[in-house]
Amino acid sequence: MSEVLLMGPGPSPVSHRVRTAMARPLLGHLDPRFLAELDRLQDDLRLVFGSSAALTFPVSGTGSAAMEAAVTSLCRPGRRVLVLSCGVFGERIAAMVRRSGADLTLASFPFGSPVDVDVARRRMAEVAPDVVAVVQAETSTGVASDVDAIAALAREHGADLIVDTVTSLGGMPVRADDWGAAIVYSGSQKCLGAPPGLGPVTVRDGLLKDQPESRSWYFDLGLISQYLGSERLYHHTAPISMIFALAEALRGLREEGLDERFRRHRKAGAAMRAGLAELGLRSRVETADLLPSLTVVTPPEGFDEAELRRDLLFAEGIEIAGGLGPWRGQAWRIGTMGEGANLQPVLRTVAAIGRVLARHGVASAVPQAAAAAAKAWTQTA
Numbered sequence: 089m090s091e092v093l094l095m096g097p098g099p100s101p102v103s104h105r106v107r108t109a110m111a112r113p114l115l116g117h118l119d120p121r122f123l124a125e126l127d128r129l130q131d132d133l134r135l136v137f138g139s140s141a142a143l144t145f146p147v148s149g150t151g152s153a154a155m156e157a158a159v160t161s162l163c164r165p166g167r168r169v170l171v172l173s174c175g176v177f178g179e180r181i182a183a184m185v186r187r188s189g190a191d192l193t194l195a196s197f198p199f200g201s202p203v204d205v206d207v208a209r210r211r212m213a214e215v216a217p218d219v220v221a222v223v224q225a226e227t228s229t230g231v232a233s234d235v236d237a238i239a240a241l242a243r244e245h246g247a248d249l250i251v252d253t254v255t256s257l258g259g260m261p262v263r264a265d266d267w268g269a270a271i272v273y274s275g276s277q278k279c280l281g282a283p284p285g286l287g288p289v290t291v292r293d294g295l296l297k298d299q300p301e302s303r304s305w306y307f308d309l310g311l312i313s314q315y316l317g318s319e320r321l322y323h324h325t326a327p328i329s330m331i332f333a334l335a336e337a338l339r340g341l342r343e344e345g346l347d348e349r350f351r352r353h354r355k356a357g358a359a360m361r362a363g364l365a366e367l368g369l370r371s372r373v374e375t376a377d378l379l380p381s382l383t384v385v386t387p388p389e390g391f392d393e394a395e396l397r398r399d400l401l402f403a404e405g406i407e408i409a410g411g412l413g414p415w416r417g418q419a420w421r422i423g424t425m426g427e428g429a430n431l432q433p434v435l436r437t438v439a440a441i442g443r444v445l446a447r448h449g450v451a452s453a454v455p456q457a458a459a460a461a462a463k464a465w466t467q468t469a
């Protein structure tokens with residue numbers, strides 16, 4: 089099978105070194121050599137999470153599994169939970185909170201807008217929540233919310249903060265310690281550049297001491313911490329090959345350095361937007377809070393957008409995604425995540441979209457679009 093360039097909202101392209109890490113011979117999950125690798129991985133996760141917390145590790149499962157671990161740890165009947173949502177993933181958190189039996193207040197903001205901090209302040213004063221949850225980078229709309237400000241409000245109210253950083257971790261700054269967040273979680277297949285299958289989390293020191301027993305056995309962070317802490321007691325079999333892959337991806341991240349990595353994502357996002365704009369594809373959202381890792385545009389009018397994406401996939405070997413929720417059929421979501429956040433994949437994507445448009449009779453200036461993308465790459469700091 090020929091290789092597809094993955095430029096959707098995840099999974100993102102995986103480097104050769106990460107792929108070959110998955111082909112390493114297995115070790116047992118209690119082998120000291122495997123545990124040493126896990127230790128290193130946990131240290132690298134602390135770096136990228138901006139966290140000093142002891143309990144920092146990858147949940148076995150995708151980003152939604154990490155979300156479930158966070159929600160089931162903190163949300164239960166009798167607790168007031170405020171979810172600040174501006175898209176599909178905020179709504180997913182709310183759906184999990186509802187199932188937990190907690191007293192849910194859902195503050196929804198329009199698709200394409202970030203969380204409005206003034207409204208969040210008012211809702212926190214009204215609800216006096218025990219727990220506040222927010223998505224830093226909303227992958228359904230391509231918009232970032234101001235977690236620094238929301239975290240300050242949560243601290244003022246003494247609420248435990250859950251932050252979803254699935255599309256931000258490794259692509260823009262995450263500051264778990266500075267936020268004072270209770271639990272911050274993510275996924276392996278977006279800006280971290282590993283395949284899907286692990287959901288990194290970091291849990292504030294001491295948080296679990298005050299919590300009653302979780303209703304979930306598999307996602308009981310306290311039980312899991314016995315495997316990941318000094319005791320190394322068996323809880324479940326760690327997905328060894330996936331852990332090798334994530335460890336290798338994080339080693340690459342540490343070598344690159346966080347500042348350089350964030351700069352690369354900013355440059356790639358700016359280049360993608362500039363190239364697409366030159367092709368006549370305008371941003372679907374009007375806000376300054378655009379994600380570096382994901383560009384959301386309005387597909388050309390008068391076409392079956394899904395057919396254009398199929399042409400891009402099968403004729404050009406490039407995957408992008410359509411809209412989610414209310415934007416189904418009305419948006420293209422184009423990622424610049426991890427390995428995809430480089431000039432070459434951006435130029436390939438812009439040129440290929442231009443060719444697809446031309447084949448369908450839409451005037452498109454491919455050389456000009458490529459030039460605009462390259463210029464934005466060079467000029468973005």
Ligand SMILES: *Cc1c(COP(=O)(O)O)cnc(C)c1O
Binds near residue numbers: 098155177223
């Ligand atoms: C992708 C994503 C998730 C879910 O992750 P899965 O790996 O698909 O389970 C959750 N939150 C956000 C913001 C995401 O982008």
